[in-house]
Amino acid sequence: MEWSEELSSGLLRAAPDAILVIDGERIVLVNDRAEHMYGWPRSELVGQLVDVLLTDAGRAIRDERRRLFTESPVGSIGTVTTTARRRDGSEFPCESSTTLIETPQGRYAVAVVRDITERLRAEEEKERLRAEAHAHRSQRLESLGQLAGGIAHDFNNMLGVILNYASFVIEEAQAEAPDLAMIAADAQQVVRAGKRGTDLTHQLLAFARREVVRPQPVDLNELIAELRDLLRRTLGDRISLIFRPDPGLPMVTCDPGQIEQLLVNLALNARDAMPSGGSMVIDTGSLEDRVRLRICDSGHGMAADVVERAFEPFFTTKGSGEGTGLGLATVYGIATQAGGEVSITSEVGLGTTVTVLLPAGAAVLPQDVPSGVVATGGHGETLLVVEDEDALRDVAGRILTGAGYRVITAEGGAQALDLAARHDGEIDLLLSDVVMPGMLGKELADRLVVVRPGTRVLFMSGYAQPVLASQGTLEPGVALLEKPFTANDLLVAVRSRLDS
Template sequence: MEWSEELAGGLLQAAPDAILVIDGERIVLANDRAEQVYGWPRSELVGQSVEVLMTDEARVLRAERRRLFDESPPGSIGSIVTTARRRDGSSFPVESSTTIIETPQGRLAVAVVRDVTERVRTEEEKARLLAEAQAHRSQRLESLGQLAGGIAHDFNNMLGVILNYASFVIEEAESAEPDVSMIAADAQQVVRAGKRGTDLTHQLLAFARREVVRPQPVDLNAHIVEVQELLRRTLGEHITLIFRPDPGLPTVTCDPSQIEQLLVNLALNARDAMPAGGNLVIDTGLLDDRVRLRVSDSGRGMAPDVLERAFEPFFTTKGSGEGTGLGLATVYGIVTQAGGEVSMTSEVGLGTTVTVLLPAGATAAPADVDEQPGATDGHGETLLVVEDEDALRDVAGRILTGAGYRVLSAEGGAQALELAAGHDGEIDLLVSDVVMPGMLGKELAERLVVARPGTRVLYMSGYAQPVLASQGTLDPGVALLEKPFTANDLLAAVRKRLDG
C-alpha cells in the first residue's frame, strides 16, 4: 500500500498538465505543473478557494459549478475551454477536464487543466491569415474587373478608329476617281490608332511584370540628362524642370527604355497636377546600398484616399478620354521587375513626391557604343516564316519578299518542319512566332536547328516571357522581335540576325 501511494504521488507530479483536487470549494491537492501554470507555490495554493484561479467571468458560474459537484454521479462531467487567472492577475486560455470521485474522505473533483495559449494563438493567426487572404482575393478581383473594363474601353475606342478609317480607305480606293491624298490621310489615322494600341499593350505588360526586358548597367544621371529634352517637351513651357544629380552614383542594372518610360509617365502625371505651371524636380542619391531616384512636383497633391489607390491599374481621377489610369501602375511594374521599390507621398496643395529605390550595380557604366543602322535589304537569303495568324504571316512575307528575300511560309511547327524537310536549298533564318498551337516556337527552333545546324533563329512575340526568358530577361543568345512591329523593325531585326 505504501509503494502504491508513492507511485500515485510520482505519477501525479510527472503529469504534463496541471492537476487540482478540489473538495467543492477549496483546493486540497495540486501537482508541480499547477505551480508553473498558475504561478502559485503549491504550499500557498493548497487551502485556497478555487476561485482565486478563475477570471471574473468564470466566477459568475459559481452556483452552477456547485450544483454539478453535488449532483453529478461519479465520473467525468466534461471538458471545456475557458480562461483562468494567474497569481499576477493575468488571464490565459485553458482546457479543463473534470472528474467526480467518491473517497472515504468525501466527494472530490479532480480537474486536469492544460494551458492552450499557443494553440489558441495559432488558431487566431490562422483565422487572421485566412481573413487577409480573402480580403486580398477580393482586392485582386476588383483590380481585375477594373483592368478588364479599362482594356475593353480603350481598345474598343482604338478599334472603332481603325475599323472606320480602314473603311474610308477601302471606299476611296474603290471609287472611280480615288483621291490619293485622302487615302494617305485616312491610312495615317489607322496607323496612329494602332500605335496607341501598341503603347497600351506595353504598359499592360510592364504593369503585370510580363514584358521581356534587356537589362544592362545604366548610369542613371547620364540617362536622365539624355531624356531631359523629351521630358521638357512632355511637360510644356509652363513647367520648369530641375535636375539635381548626386555625382559618383553607382550604376543600376535595368532596361534603359523602361527608365525612360518611367520618367515620362511620372512627368505626365506631374504635368496634369500643375495645369497653371510649377516646378518638377528630379534628384538622385544613394540610400544605403540602393540608388534613389526622386521626382517631386509642386502641384495640387492628392487626398489620402486617392493616394492609397494611386498605383492601382485604371484608377484615375481624370475625366473620360483624358487618361488610361495605367501610368503609375506601369511605374510600379517597371520598378518591381528591376528588383526595386517605389513609394509616394502627397499632400493636398503641397504637391507629390515619388521615390524609386533600385539595387546598385557596378561603380561606373560602360562606355556607350554608337550603333549605326546598316542596310536592311536581302540578298536572296531564304527565310522560313512561321506564324499561326494568317494576316500577320502574309504581311511579314510581303515585307520580306519586297526587300529581296526568298520566303517560305508555314502556319505552325509541324508544317514548318515538313516544309523544311522538302526544301533542297539552305534555310538561312527561321522567323517564328513563340506561342503557337501544337508546337511552341522554341521547340520548333530546337528541332529545326538539329536538322539544319546552320540555320539562325529570330523569334517574334508580344508576350514571350513564359517561353524564352528567365526572370523577365532574355536568355543568352535569344533574338526577339517584339510585336507589333513595323516593316522597318522586321527588316532591321532580320538583317541583324543574318549578319550575326
C-alpha cells in the same frame, strides 16, 4: 525614512506607468502600478535590490546605468527599451525612462517603466496586415499583368496587320497616280493611329514586365540631368523643376529608355495634379544597397483609396479622354522589372511622393554595336515563317517575298516541323512567333535546329516572356523582333540575323 511632501505627492497612485525610486542599488519607493506590473506586494518589493526586476538584457546595461547615476547631473538620463522580470520569473518588454533627483536625503533615480507588450503586439499585427495587404496587391497586380500581357500580344498582332496593310495602300497609291493622293493621306492617318496603339501596347507590356529591356550601367544623376529640358517642357511654364542629386550616388544597371519613360510619366501626372502651378522635386540618394529615386510634387494629392489602386492599369480619376490610366502602371512595371520596387505616399492637398528603389551596382554587359547600314534585300534564301495569326503571316510572307526571299509559311509548330522534314533544300532562317497554341516558338526552334543545325532563328513577338531571361533581358544567343513591326523593321532584322 521620512519623504518630503513634494516627492510623496509626485508619486501618483493612479499613474498608468510603474514608478520606482532607487537609491542606486535598492528600491526605496514604488507606486501601485509597480506592484501590479511586477507582481510583488509593495511591502516585499521595497528594500529589494533592483536586480530582482532585471533580465539578462537589463543586467547587460547595469554598469552603464550605475555610472550615469554616479556621474550624471540632475535631470533625465534617457530612455531605454529592454525587458523586465516579474516575481513569477516571466519576462515582458518595457520602456524605462530614468531621471536623477537630489533631495535632502540624497540622490535618487526615479524610473518610470511602461509595459509595451500590447504596443508591440499591435505593431506586429499592423506589420502582418501591411504585409498581407502588400502581398494581396502584388498578387492582384500580377494577375492584371498577365491579363495585360495577353491583351498586348493579341493587339500587337492586329496592329502589325493594320500598319503594314496601310503601308501597302500608301505605296500602291503613290505609285499609281497623283489623283490617288487622298487615299494615301487617309492611309497615313491609319498608320498614325496604329502607332499610337503601339505606344499603348508598350505601356501594357511595361506594366506586365513582358517588355524586352536593354540594361546597361547607368549614372542616374547624369541621366536625369540630360532629361531636364524634356521634363521642363512636359511640366510646362507654371511648374518649376528642382533636381537635388546625391553626389556619391552608385551606378545602377537598367534600361535608360525605360527610366526616361518612367520620369516622363511621373512628370505628366505631376503636371495634371498642379493645374495652377507648383513644383516637382527629383532627388537621388543611397539606401543601404539600393539607389533611391524620389519624385515629389506639390499637387492636390490623392485620397488613401486612390493610392491603394494607383498602380492598377486603366485605373484613373481623370475625366473621359484625359488619360489612359497606364502612367503609374507603367512606372510600377519598369521599377519591378529592373529588380526594384516603387511606393507612393500622398495626402489630399499636400501633394504626392513616388519613391523608386533600384539595386545599386553596374553589371558588365555585352554591348551590341551596329556595323554601319544594314542591307534589307534577300538573295533567294529560304525562310520558314511560323505565325498562328493568318493575316500577319500573310503580311510577313508578302514583305519577305517582295524583298527577294523564298518563303515557306506555317500556322504552328507541328506544321512547321512537318514542312521542314519534307523540304529538300536548305532552310536558312526560321522566323517564328514566340507564343503559339500547341507549341511555343522556343520549343519549335530547339527541335528544328537539332535536325537542321545550320538554320538560324529569329523570334517575333509582342509578348516575349518565354524567351526572356531574368529581368526581361533576352536569353543568350536569342534574337527577337518586337511586334508590331514595319516592313523595314522585318527586313533589317532578317538580314541582320542571316548575316550574323
